[in-house]
Amino acid sequence: MTMNLLFSPIQVGPLTLPNRIVMAPMSRTRANAEGAMGSVNAEYYSQRAQAGLIVSEAAWISLQGRGLDHSPGICSPDHVAGWKRVVDAVHAKGGRIFAQLWHCGRVSSPHLLDGALPVAPSPIAALGRIRTPEGFRNFPTPRMLEIAEIRGIVADFERAAKNAQEAGFDGVELHAGGGYLLDQFLQTGSNIRRDRYGGMSANRCRFLFETAEAVAGIWGADRVGVKLSPSNRDFGMIDADPQIVFSKAVSGLSAMGIAYIHMMEPSESDLAEGDVLRDNAQRFRRQFKGKMMAGGGFDLAKAQTILENDGADMVSFGRLFIANPDLPERFRAGKPLNAPDPETFYGGGSEGYTDYPILESHPYMRLID
């Protein structure tokens, strides 16, 4: 029976996840102005501890990597202390949580960077607009990174990975999707470098591989996941031949022994843009010896289908987890779901954050409370 698959345990590196339902990383911009998490964030994540695995919202690895006001950082002692409260609260409820490590690259603005220009592989602006104190503005043309700076960013990722360990996380996920810095290096629409970090696909994958290796040096590759989104068209992302570069990325990460790939399927808006790769988890699965986590637009039925067809090992849920802290229990019991309210996705306080109701008479919550 399909239900058994979603609720059958799975081994991810040294961790045994009790089910295959993953909470997707989601920025909720409720950290303080300096990027430190606090008690309301600990409550939010611990409410969702039934997930087989929680992936935290993206946390910037350096001030240069910031791209969103009130998003959390993971590069100062205060950041580590804040995250430790979150992690401890999740562990106290029996959950597991990975930290998502993030550098926004060109998807940022000087007002978030002490006046500096955002950095990127090449001086090509992200498509779209960003909210600034003066109103919405087009993304600025970023400054091209020097080779020595790229090494410095790898070191920043490594330090952030150490910080995640200090905060007590169970592992880390590199955000190499979504149109952010690691993704910007992968794709030809944002990377037109002529040095060893640009050009052929092996060169465009170099920064990702160096970062993954550095982070695996801290955690062990079997506690490191990587998020990829080959079909994503947000911020004007595009590649001349995504099948080639993402195959290269997946097989390189496989050789490294990376624990899982969090593979995004196209969204409605990606599909509206036209010619994009589909069925990515299934498409790249045979090239990867770790676990394949599929994400993007899944509900219970779609999740059951992809697991049943052996198209993925696990499935991540984003917006459904915002609205349903007890999503696994609702799936298991076949109960109706609360609808997410996009108005409260970003910013604000506990409204739309920690106040979504759980099922009454909840056997699991009774057990662990």
Ligand SMILES: Cc1cc2nc3c(=O)[nH]c(=O)nc-3n(C[C@H](O)[C@H](O)[C@H](O)COP(=O)(O)O)c2cc1C
């Ligand atoms: C409010 C919000 C914030 C998000 N922030 C992040 C993030 O910090 N890191 C990330 O990798 N993806 C982020 N995403 C994308 C989600 O992880 C997920 O891939 C996406 O919502 C599609 O899954 P869904 O259809 O199950 O919601 C965010 C999505 C939402 C709705």
